[in-house]
Amino acid sequence: MAQIESETRAQITVSDGALIPDRGESSVFSAWRISFFGALVLVVLLPVLAPDPYLEILQRLPEGIARTFQVTIVSILIALVIGLITGLGRISRITVVNRIATVYVEVIRGIPLLVQLFYIYFALGRFLALDRVVSAILAMSICYGAYMGEIFRAGIQAIPKGQMEAALALGMSRAQALRFVILPQTIRVILPPVGNEFIALLKDSSLVSIVAVTDLLRAGREYASTTFYYFETYTMVALIYLVLTLFFSKIVAIMEEKLNHDR
């Protein structure tokens, strides 16, 4: 437990999807601008300059992009709910609840997402026969729920102890104090890491193509395997992922900035 306590502050800044641009970076040729507009220009120019095969590739992808969004957004919403419950469990003083939440986090973080995906779709498929998309969303939600739980825990623990004490001294229950005092402040603290998780999940959602969900990657793969335009197709797929992730990282950065300035 002592070891877990000491990493409280680091947890909230460490993320594998750390794409959030530095706010200090104001140069016209910031890394973000070069990457984002470079990718955007290529996505537009390639189909214009070489319609065969780029325009055709582009026309085959929207359905896949929609599926990628669907999986990502539904998963992140469920993961947020799981994360809130897990985070509260991790700070619970009820030993059983605390232990269940901690074991969940340890187990899930110790298994690769791809293995979890296989496990839910193929292994559990024997008993549950879940739909492909449902399996994919379930796996992503359960996996990211564990990471989200750690973010919520770190966010709640980052609020000064005096806030809870003041609320309790005013006669509030712990539940009321969490709901009206602690969690509203937590949201501001966890927004950047949650944004990073969203972007990481957007990228990781490409894994669902392996259980035959036709997301952006799978749509490209299906096209390439019939036409053999592997280079052109995967170039386009990679560029679109890049545009999406960089776009959302900017949105998160703007939201973060706004939250820091006003409430």
Add this chain to the structure above:
Amino acid sequence: MTDNRIRIENVSKSFGTVEAVRNASLTVATGEVVLIIGPSGSGKSTLLRCVNRLETATSGEIYIDDDRVTDPHGNIRAIREEVGMVFQSFNLFPHLTVRDNIALSPRKVRGIPKEAAHTRAEELLARVGLSDKAANYPDQLSGGQQQRVAIARALAMQPKVMLFDEPTSALDPEMIKEVLDVMLDLAREGMTMLVVSHEMGFARAAADKVVFMDNGEVIETGTPDEVFDNPKEDRTKKFLAHIL
């Protein structure tokens, strides 16, 4: 016994092997103002925090009127509703306006309608001289203003006891007076107050009793004049020599 609003009887509090409070006893009569002084680490804040059970006493008993704070099965929330507390670091809720800081607990704990809670909040703000700050957020206020809001927030629950934990220690000198003036008004209106503070001026003007603590123990109790001008114990003398 009945006119003693707070009774602290032989209270000890340990953190692991460290005994922060040792066998401390004191009483605060209804309407009385009692000041606890002592060097840092003497256990005075810990003792104060035992009174509304932010810290649980290891042994001993604490009563507020006939309610036993130290009863592990007692309804501590009901007791806390009647015991206001003001902290050294204010602990205002930074995401809420001043008005909502004051109205939150009456609304959520007492179920008072929003309108009534806001009206009451504005009355209290007028009382602490901050009528124009209702819509501001805490970080837009000075330290002294924040502490006055914190006092108003505690008063909003209409407590019968107020605890002050070094309310002026985090303030710049020029802001101390505005907070002490509010506390003086409260004392004059007959509020029962237990205050951890070294403010001699406030002690002489408002305190009925001064309690000197050192090393977790109550060393000496008396009127402000007795303790400040004619301390009986050597440790009290030594401490006063340092702060006067």
